[in-house]
Amino acid sequence: MKIEIKDLHYTYPAGVEALRGVSLTIDSGEQVAMVGQNGSGKTTLVKHLNGLLQPTSGSVLIGDLDTKKVPVAKLAVHVGYVFQNPDEQLFCRTIHEEVAFGPRNLGFDASKIESLVADALNLVELSSRKETNPYDLSPTWRKMVALASIISMDTSIVILDEPTTGQDAVNVARIAHVVAELRKRGKTVITITHDIDFCAENFERVIALSQGKILLDGPAGSVLGQGEILAQTYVDPPQLTRLGKRLGLKKTVRNQEEFLSALKS
Amino acid sequence: MAIVNLKGVTYKYPLTETPALSNINLKINEGEFVAVIGPNGAGKSTLCYTLAGFVPHFFKGDLQGSVEVAGVETKTSTLSDWVLNVGLAFQNPFNQISGAKYTVYEEIAFGLENLGIPRGEMKERVDQALTLTGIRDLADRSPYSLSGGQQQRVALTSILVMQPKVLVLDEPTSQMDPIGTREVFGVIRSLAERGMTVIMAEHKVEWVAQFADRVIALYEGKLMMDGRPGDVLTSERLVGKGYGISRYTSAAREASRRGLWPRNRELPVTLDEAVMGFGGFPLPRGEGQGVRGKGRK
Numbered sequence: 359m360k361i362e363i364k365d366l367h368y369t370y371p372a373g374v375e376a377l378r379g380v381s382l383t384i385d386s387g388e389q390v391a392m393v394g395q396n397g398s399g400k401t402t403l404v405k406h407l408n409g410l411l412q413p414t415s416g417s418v419l420i421g422d423l424d425t426k427k428v429p430v431a432k433l434a435v436h437v438g439y440v441f442q443n444p445d446e447q448l449f450c451r452t453i454h455e456e457v458a459f460g461p462r463n464l465g466f467d468a469s470k471i472e473s474l475v476a477d478a479l480n481l482v483e484l485s486s487r488k489e490t491n492p493y494d495l496s497p498t499w500r501k502m503v504a505l506a507s508i509i510s511m512d513t514s515i516v517i518l519d520e521p522t523t524g525q526d527a528v529n530v531a532r533i534a535h536v537v538a539e540l541r542k543r544g545k546t547v548i549t550i551t552h553d554i555d556f557c558a559e560n561f562e563r564v565i566a567l568s569q570g571k572i573l574l575d576g577p578a579g580s581v582l583g584q585g586e587i588l589a590q591t592y593v594d595p596p597q598l599t600r601l602g603k604r605l606g607l608k609k610t611v612r613n614q615e616e617f618l619s620a621l622k623s
Numbered sequence: 624m625a626i627v628n629l630k631g632v633t634y635k636y637p638l639t640e641t642p643a644l645s646n647i648n649l650k651i652n653e654g655e656f657v658a659v660i661g662p663n664g665a666g667k668s669t670l671c672y673t674l675a676g677f678v679p680h681f682f683k684g685d686l687q688g689s690v691e692v693a694g695v696e697t698k699t700s701t702l703s704d705w706v707l708n709v710g711l712a713f714q715n716p717f718n719q720i721s722g723a724k725y726t727v728y729e730e731i732a733f734g735l736e737n738l739g740i741p742r743g744e745m746k747e748r749v750d751q752a753l754t755l756t757g758i759r760d761l762a763d764r765s766p767y768s769l770s771g772g773q774q775q776r777v778a779l780t781s782i783l784v785m786q787p788k789v790l791v792l793d794e795p796t797s798q799m800d801p802i803g804t805r806e807v808f809g810v811i812r813s814l815a816e817r818g819m820t821v822i823m824a825e826h827k828v829e830w831v832a833q834f835a836d837r838v839i840a841l842y843e844g845k846l847m848m849d850g851r852p853g854d855v856l857t858s859e860r861l862v863g864k865g866y867g868i869s870r871y872t873s874a875a876r877e878a879s880r881r882g883l884w885p886r887n888r889e890l891p892v893t894l895d896e897a898v899m900g901f902g903g904f905p906l907p908r909g910e911g912q913g914v915r916g917k918g919r920k
Contacts, residue, residue: 370768372764372768374768395802396770396772396773396798396799396803397769397770397772401770442798443715443717443771445717446717497714497715498664523797523798524663524826525663525826526661526826526865526866527867527868528662528663528865529663529865552772552799552800554801555870591800592800592801592802592803593801594801597829597869597870597871597894598871601871601874601901604894614874614877618874618877618881621883621901622883
């Protein structure tokens with residue numbers, strides 16, 4: 359499903375102007391990373407995609423659904439949102455119940471629910487822990503339960519709010535694998551992240567926000583190379599991109615292989 | 624002299640079989656800035672809770688060995704006395720923010736109110752702390768209206784205002800942008816210079832390399848390495864176990880296999896070290912890597 363945001367403004371009830379005219383289109387099946395300093399409006403923006411927030415002015419269309427007119431429950435069929443903090447979204451007694459809750463609410467029949475749950479748990483490597491209480495797991499694995507509970511809803515759009523926060527290298531790789539699998543399935547994935555290396559290695563398109571507006575929007579390779587502009591929103595280019603620049607490599611490199619082969623030539 | 628002293632510390636959470644910490648022996652000197660690294664589940668948070676007295680006073684379970692801070696043992700102390708010496712900022716600020724206060728200003732004052740600090744002094748200390756961490760402009764906002772990174776700054780500030788001798792931080796910058804991270808590391812470094820002892824669990828190794836005096840690597844509850852940041856963070860022993868490894872280190876390790884990194888040169892952790900190594904700049908005499916290790920004399 360296509361996402362169309364037109365001149366979106368949002369002011370919180372206390373008067374903080376979090377979005378100041380954002381327009382963008384995300385096509386079905388795109389993998390987009392959103393970066394920018396704390397308080398730049400990233401979370402506020404994605405909360406408009408499933409109707410958790412309503413525009414102060416401007417509009418948000420999910421396919422042909424206007425989020426101002428369609429209730430959150432209807433939008434939930436199309437847009438899944440994994441919160442930054444898993445503890446804000448987990449409440450069931452077992453992992454199985456938790457992951458089945460979403461598809462059950464969407465009204466799928468019992469066998470469909472079971473197959474969606476099995477698939478989601480398999481993807482996050484929790485198949486063997488079905489009967490465990492999510493709160494008996496470490497925060498790391500609770501994050502994976504939160505992820506599975508959205509994947510099982512089989513929405514065409516999946517939003518991940520800072521999925522790699524506090525995760526070690528093994529788990530970051532696990533999350534990257536989930537993103538790659540969703541891409542294969544043709545899902546739209548929108549990820550908010552401060553982990554620029556994760557962003558460079560897993561996303562094709564990068565949107566940088568600054569003070570409630572879009573600062574840069576384009577292919578990762580070109581956006582992440584623009585160090586001076588990114589500095590305005592407190593984002594550093596990926597580590598190896600910076601190293602390549604400092605060493606005077608002509609090409610903008612994004613990962614180790616690109617770096618090493620540019621170094622040789 | 625050692626302000627923190629752990630002897631043979633083994634700890635099991637209630638109803639668990641495997642120790643979360645296993646025979647930890649650790650001495651930390653006053654004013655030292657020690658970073659604790661390790662994959663998820665290595666025991667970083669448990670070590671933080673143990674230093675802060677939450678183990679055994681809040682998390683019951685089975686604690687063997689002794690944990691001493693400033694000459695007092697946790698087992699013989701109470702949590703309300705312990706907080707006068709040791710402050711802990713939780714990994715998740717959501718778990719720390721009291722929920723009882725409407726503004727950031729009041730939230731920062733909450734700990735001091737509980738200690739019965741006089742009003743005038745309390746205001747002065749809150750103002751200083753807000754300035755130190757750069758959140759004066761958030762003072763009148765509700766803690767819950769803030770972004771994750773801003774909440775982390777509030778959580779940190781609410782501990783700094785207590786002026787603990789020992790500051791324990793569990794991934795204090797995990798939700799922060801790079802500038803925020805750099806600022807927080809800078810503030811913490813300067814507090815250590817002024818004699819505060821800092822123990823910080825952290826995945827962001829390139830910052831650790833630039834700011835910490837010493838790095839401890841935990842693995843499955845055991846102390847696996849303890850040493851100079853440059854030695855620990857570039858060690859082959861960290862590879863493939865889920866430790867955060869700087870991309871500069873990994874790239875140089877692979878480059879040295881292909882003959883693209885100077886022979887016998889220590890692997891880099893930071894950008895500057897990588898630039899110097901790949902650029903072929905000679906090392907300053909007798910200084911090791913030069914840019915690293917603001918080690919306290």
